[in-house]
Amino acid sequence: MSEYKIVKLDGGHAFSLEGRAMNVSNEPMDHVTFLDQYEISTADLSEYNVMVVTDFIDQEHLYEHKQVIENFLNEGKIIIANTHIFRPWLPGAGLFMPKEIKSHADYVMEPAAEGTFYDGVDMMELTYRKGVSGFYARGSHPVVNKESEIVLQYTDGTPIVFIDRTATKGTVVAASCRDFLTYATGENSTQLIAPQFSAWLDQELLRLKEGSER
Template sequence: MAEYKIVKLDGGHAFSLEGRAMNVSNEPMDHVTFIDQYEIGKADLSDFNVLVVTDFIDQEYLYEQKEVIEQFLNEGKIVVSCAHLFRPWLPGAGLFIPQKITKHSDYFMEPAHDNTFYRNVDMQELTYRKGVSGFYARGSHPIVNKESEVVLRFTDGTPIAFIDRTATKGTVVASAARDFLTYATGENSTQLIAPQFLAWLDEELLRLKGAQA
């Protein structure tokens, strides 16, 4: 039985349809509960241990509700952000900085080590979509705590996705790229990201549970 109980803030944007993933087949995400982004201030989150925030979210409102985010984390839970941060509502991460681009290869990426949720994912397939470079990631968030674990980076060393376990009693996954959970289907190696990320969530929740024991 999965450890994760995921709640995802629904921004109500054009890339989401009644809680469906933005992927090739637009399949339902039955393992995720969606709530309207403006409900976070009053919603009962006690049944969930993973909160997911993605692009097109109202960050001005999230900044007003940043205490809710911090409380969730300090209960030993996980917050996953795949948004370009322009307000400091996420502990452990700085504000978004666009990648400096002089040629399309400046968007090339690499996993920081072998044991990540990008394992066996072809970086060329992740970087390009329909011939467009930079579809997956176009910038970064500065790491606040040097103890953070970098997961994905540009080939110049700039971190794209990292894990912070020191800013709060929980775990922050900060990514300046696309939503991990939507990479679940398709015809290439990028479909490995979602299941590997879900498996990592289980492992991390077990670690957090052990740390609280």
């Protein structure tokens, strides 16, 4: 049985349909509860242990209610930020910086370590989509804490996805890339991301639980 109980802030943008994921088949995400982004300050978040924030979110509103984010994390929970952060609402992550490029090859990525949720994913299939380079990621967030674990990076070492476990009592996944949970279908290796990430969530929640009981 899964440990995670996910709430995803719904930005109400054109790339979602009735709370569905933007993936190949646009299948419903039955394991995710969608919450209107403007209800974050009034909703009861106690039953959830993972919050997902994606692109097109109102970051001015998140910044105004950043204490809700910090409180959620300090309860030993996880926040996933698949977006370009331009206001300091997320502990442990710097503000987004676009990738400086001279060639489409500058967007090529590589795993920063083995045994992550990118295992088995062909980096060329992730970098290019329908001939477009940089569809998955086009920039980065500076790592604030040197203890952060870098998961995915450009080939020049610039981080794309990193995990911070020191800024709060919870875990932050800062990712300047597309929503992990939408990479669940398709005909290439990128469909491995969503299930492997879900498995990682379970492991991380168990780690946080064990740490809080010590």
